[in-house]
Amino acid sequence: EAGVAQSPRYKIIEKRQSVAFWCNPISGHATLYWYQQILGQGPKLLIQFQNNGVVDDSQLPKDRFSAERLKGVDSTLKIQPAKLEDSAVYLCASSSPGGGPSGANVLTFGAGSRLTVL
Amino acid sequence: DQQVKQNSPSLSVQEGRISILNCDYTNSMFDYFLWYKKYPAEGPTFLISISSIKDKNEDGRFTVFLNKSAKHLSLHIVPSQPGDSAVYFCAAPGGYNKLIFGAGTRLAVHP
Numbered sequence: 001e002a003g004v005a006q007s008p009r010y011k012i013i014e015k016r017q018s019v020a021f022w023c024n025p026i027s028g029h030a031t032l033y034w035y036q037q038i039l040g041q042g043p044k045l046l047i048q049f050q051n052n053g054v055v056d057d058s059q060l061p062k063d064r065f066s067a068e069r070l071k072g073v074d075s076t077l078k079i080q081p082a083k084l085e086d087s088a089v090y091l092c093a094s095s096s097p098g099g100g101p102s103g104a105n106v107l108t109f110g111a112g113s114r115l116t117v118l
Numbered sequence: 119d120q121q122v123k124q125n126s127p128s129l130s131v132q133e134g135r136i137s138i139l140n141c142d143y144t145n146s147m148f149d150y151f152l153w154y155k156k157y158p159a160e161g162p163t164f165l166i167s168i169s170s171i172k173d174k175n176e177d178g179r180f181t182v183f184l185n186k187s188a189k190h191l192s193l194h195i196v197p198s199q200p201g202d203s204a205v206y207f208c209a210a211p212g213g214y215n216k217l218i219f220g221a222g223t224r225l226a227v228h229p
Binding site: 102111 | 124127149150152162167168213214219220221222
């Protein structure tokens with residue numbers, strides 16, 4: 001099966017500019033996640049969708065970050081305006097809950113979009 | 119609030135020897151744990167999982183051990199190969215089907 005697709009792979013912007021990342025999950029996966037991974041840290045959940053509804057966005061800085069999932073398939077994550085501390089890799093993942101070994105929810109990640117804010 | 123902790127940022131092991139990566143957790147209600155492996159410029163990929171009702175799960179060269187009384191799990195790689203050089207993350211379910219990740223341990227396997 002095709003994996004999780006993300007674009008762009010790399011983006012460099014000046015602070016206060018805007019940027020958008022796109023994700024296409026694995027076909028049939030109802031749940032889609034956006035994680036932020038800062039260098040030296042583990043991935044941190046920003047937002048989670050179930051179909052086209054938001055399940056958890058408690059860690060999303062809503063004053064500058066927004067995300068949507070169009071028709072329950074593709075998703076876009078936007079940052080406006082960007083700050084220096086937003087420099088990170090933005091990982092999109094999808095899952096079919098309980099489909100892993102022993103009922104574990106195994107997330108499949110895309111390659112990520114690396115953002116550098118200057 | 120770090121519910122999943124990996125206290126060793128890095129580990130260096132000689133090829134052919136055993137690699138042991140450790141992970142501690144605080145929530146005794148976690149149903150399962152997962153290990154992910156990440157190469158540079160790639161996303162994390164699922165490696166192995168363990169249910170909380172088990173204390174060991176093995177898949178080829180990879181074995182995960184779970185010590186519930188100590189709230190500790192470890193990933194053993196035997197024998198270690200240069201291709202195992204990567205960052206390893208442990209993860210646990212954080213509710214609503216999301217995963218909480220540790221900070222990761224960078225493993226370097228040298229010839």
